[in-house]
Amino acid sequence: MADVMNVGVNLEAFSQAINAIQALRSSVTRVFDSLKDGMKNKETLEGREKAFITEFQDNLQAVNRDLNELERLSTLVGRPSESHPLHNSGLLSLDPVQDKTPLYSQLLQAYKWSNKLQYHAGLASSLLNQQSLKRSANQMGASAKRRPKVQPSTLALPPQYVDDVISRVGRMFPDVSIELFRPNGTSAVLLVTLGKVLKATVVMRSLFIDRTIVRGYSENVYTEDGKLDIWSKSNYQVFQKVTDHATTALLHYQLPQMPDVVVRSFMTWLRSYVKLFQTPCQRCGKFLQEGLPPTWRDFRTLEAFHDTCRQ
Amino acid sequence: MGVTCVCQVPILEGKSVQQTVDMLHKKLEQLGAVKQGSFFVDCETYHATSNASGKKRQPSKLLYVMHNSETPLSCLALFEGGPYLTADVNFDVLMVKLKSHFQNAKGHKVESRGTRYRYCDFLVKVGTVTMSSSARGISVEVEYCACVVPGDCWNLMKEFMQSFLGSNVPELPSVFAAKPEGLYAPVDCMDTMVQYLELFSKVRKQQVIPGASVR
Structure with a gap:
């Protein structure tokens, strides 16, 4: 829910920021317009220069003001969801029709489950490694108490x-x-x-x-x-x-x-x-069996076998 | 486009061309090969006239223009011993325009027609080679489509050919060994055509088999 609230605030700040950008652009345009028009016709040269400089200063000040305003607003807007843990899929949570497409909550659920599965698989494998030769689970109790804290997710590697x-x-x-x-x-x-x-x-x-x-x-x-x-x-x-x-x-x-x-x-x-x-098959010594070369490779020895010769 | 081997199969003693072809078909079907349409490869011969050989007195090479049903939109032109050229099928029309430079040797047209079989990743084409409407011999083309390097799969192909050609298994086609990178260069369709051309010129020199005319 907090996300949704944030979005509401952000939207307002966004529209203000857009207005501020427009104001900034028009004041900048004014600066260049006045520069382009040059000095206005006045009686004395001094009067001309003075009028031109004051106008230029006014314009620049207006630009400065608009820029400050924009900077103030930009802190309100913030960076949208880039630091979200699920990257771009976090944008799914912005979908207003939550009830019809509960994709995001399902995604979170799936993510949580897959992390949990990973965690438990890691625990199981470390237990199995410790007791590879023992069939009884006598020592299980002791080690279960101080479950090693494994890195919960290797899914989020950089x-x-x-x-x-x-x-x-x-x-x-x-x-x-x-x-x-x-x-x-x-x-x-x-x-x-x-x-x-x-x-x-x-x-x-x-x-x-x-x-x-x-x-x-x-x-x-x-x-x-x-x-x-x-x-x-x-x-x-x-x-x-x-x-x-x-x-x-x-x-x-x-x-x-x-x-x-x-x-x-x-x-x-x-x-x-x-x-x-x-390579011919290591068992039957032939290249072909049913028209296929030896497609199986043993996982340890990497020897070649036909699919039917490998047992 | 896989590694291809084209060879000539001798006609069994006391049998006609058609009977030998039928025997091969039967053997392939027993192996489990499935019929998959038909194919043809043809070859026309052109002599260079004196216009084409230029001022220097070079011994004029023969030009062969070939078609393969496997590449129906292409036409292949091969000089004896190279260079080779792959062109659009319009090339035939161009040859008519070049009549004054290259003359078609009528009656030298050789072609091989027959059935295409597929067995796993192998493609087998058994064809009857005919020249001026008389059957001159049998061609067998074996292609292993999954591999492009002849040096890799030659032993495997040899084993496959043994299974239906028996003792008539050919040697490694010389066209592969002739490449600068040797046997480990990837193949292209020209390799197949050069092999057909070699087979056809062998057939052309052969004596006509008495009584063996196409049905």
């Missing part, structure tokens, strides 16, 4: 940090080229080109990989209006299969406390596809 991690990953692999785009706000979309084999579009949310699509090297990765195409799948069956496996890999490489390690391991895994058409 974009520079994300850029940094990505560029470091890019430098690790010379045959991988990574282009970073931010088409909608702060979330990054990566276009990973692997040798002359494939192009992967990786949609990130902060440092978490949200979605990935793998396409052939010769395929178009942009939509008709020149934006990155993050939805349509590849025309080739090989790359549709690789996309499926890449999605599996996203689920496999999960480490909520160290998202940069996840990105690095995923890229290492993806990079093993540089020899997609060159």
